[in-house]
Amino acid sequence: MKKYISLTLAIFVLAAVFAGAANAADALKIRVGADSSSFSYQFRVAEGAGIFEKYNIDAEVFTFSYGIDTLNAAILGETDSAQAADFAVASRLAEGNNLRILSHILTYNRDGALLYANDPAIKGPEDLKGKKVGVQKATVNEYVWGQFFAKHGFKPDDVEQVYLSSHAELLAAFQSKNIDAFWVARENEAAAKEVDGSHKLGDYELAGFYPRAYVLLDKDFLAKNKEGAVRFLKALDEATKFINEKPDEAAEIAAKDLKIPKDAARAGINAYHYEIRFSDEDVKDVVDVAEWSIKNGLIRNAYDVKEFIYLDAIKEAFPDRVTVNE
Numbered sequence: 001m002k003k004y005i006s007l008t009l010a011i012f013v014l015a016a017v018f019a020g021a022a023n024a025a026d027a028l029k030i031r032v033g034a035d036s037s038s039f040s041y042q043f044r045v046a047e048g049a050g051i052f053e054k055y056n057i058d059a060e061v062f063t064f065s066y067g068i069d070t071l072n073a074a075i076l077g078e079t080d081s082a083q084a085a086d087f088a089v090a091s092r093l094a095e096g097n098n099l100r101i102l103s104h105i106l107t108y109n110r111d112g113a114l115l116y117a118n119d120p121a122i123k124g125p126e127d128l129k130g131k132k133v134g135v136q137k138a139t140v141n142e143y144v145w146g147q148f149f150a151k152h153g154f155k156p157d158d159v160e161q162v163y164l165s166s167h168a169e170l171l172a173a174f175q176s177k178n179i180d181a182f183w184v185a186r187e188n189e190a191a192a193k194e195v196d197g198s199h200k201l202g203d204y205e206l207a208g209f210y211p212r213a214y215v216l217l218d219k220d221f222l223a224k225n226k227e228g229a230v231r232f233l234k235a236l237d238e239a240t241k242f243i244n245e246k247p248d249e250a251a252e253i254a255a256k257d258l259k260i261p262k263d264a265a266r267a268g269i270n271a272y273h274y275e276i277r278f279s280d281e282d283v284k285d286v287v288d289v290a291e292w293s294i295k296n297g298l299i300r301n302a303y304d305v306k307e308f309i310y311l312d313a314i315k316e317a318f319p320d321r322v323t324v325n326e
Helices: 001-028 038-048 068-075 086-093 140-152 167-175 188-192 219-224 228-246 248-257 260-269 280-295 314-316
Strands: 028-035 056-062 081-085 099-108 112-115 132-136 162-163 182-185 198-201 213-217 270-281
Touching: 028 068, 038 081, 038 099, 038 228, 038 248, 038 260, 038 270, 056 068, 068 081, 068 086, 068 099, 081 086, 081 099, 081 182, 081 228, 086 099, 086 140, 086 213, 086 280, 099 219, 099 228, 099 314, 112 140, 112 260, 132 140, 132 167, 132 228, 140 182, 140 228, 140 280, 162 167, 167 182, 167 188, 167 219, 167 280, 182 188, 188 260, 213 219, 213 228, 213 280, 219 228, 228 248, 228 270, 248 260, 270 280, 270 314
Parallel strands: 028 056, 028 081, 132 162, 132 182
Antiparallel strands: 081 213, 099 213, 099 270, 112 182, 112 198
C-alpha cells in the first residue's frame, strides 16, 4: 500500500512538473510599453495583481514618459505593445508602420485634466492671449490646446507655446513662472495648487474635447500570437475591473510601481473611465483627430485609419463590445 501511495504521489508530482513546463512554454511573452502616469494603470495592475500570470502571460513592463514614447519604442522594436491617446496614435500611424490598434482602453473624464494659471489677472480663456502656455509636444495635450484655441477664437500667434517634454518640466516651469498656464494631470494638481497665485480656470469643457486612448500591438507580433492577443485583452479587462472596483488597492500597486505618493496615484484614477471596447465612435475619434491634424499641418501624410485597426482579438474576447462597421 505504501509503495502504491508513493508511486501515485510520484506520478502526480511528475504530471504537475510536466504541466508546469508546458504551461511556461505556452506563455505569451510580451514587452509592454506603459507611460508614467495613471494613464497606464491597467498594465501595472495586470502585472502587480498577478492578472497577467493568471492568463499565462509573461509580461515585462517598460515605463516611458508619455504615450507617444511607447509608440516610438514599439516602432523601433524595443517593445511589442504601446498605449497612447488619439493624437499620438494618429500622428504615428501617418508615418506608416507595423502598429495596429487593438482596443479602446480609456476615455478622459471631463476633469481628467485641469487648466491652471498662476497669474491672478488671468480669469478666463480670453486672458491667456499674449501669455506663455506649457505644451507637451507630440502628445494629445497639443491637440487639446488646438481645440481650445479654435473654440475661443485664438489665432496661432495669440499665445506663446512653450514646448516641454515631461510633467515634471511643466510643473517646474509653472512654479518658476516661466509659463503662465498649463493643463494639469489630476495626480499633479496638489502640487500646482501650491504655486503662488495659482488657480483653476476649468476642465476639458473649455476645449470641448475628451481624449480617448488605445492599446496597440505590432503586426508581426499579432501574426505569431493571435490567441495570445485575446488573452492579453482579457487580462487588461480584468485589470480594468480591478481598478474600477478596488481603486484604493489599484492605487497602492501603481504607487509602489511608479514610486509616487499613494494619494496622488488614487487621484489619478479619477481622471479616466477605463473600458476595454471598440466602437464606431472610437474609430471616428482617431479619424477626426487625424483629419484635423492633417488640415492644420501637424500631420503631413493622409492615410486610412481603418487600415491600422485589428478587430479579430477583441471580437473573440468580447464580441458584444465591438460595434465597428467594417
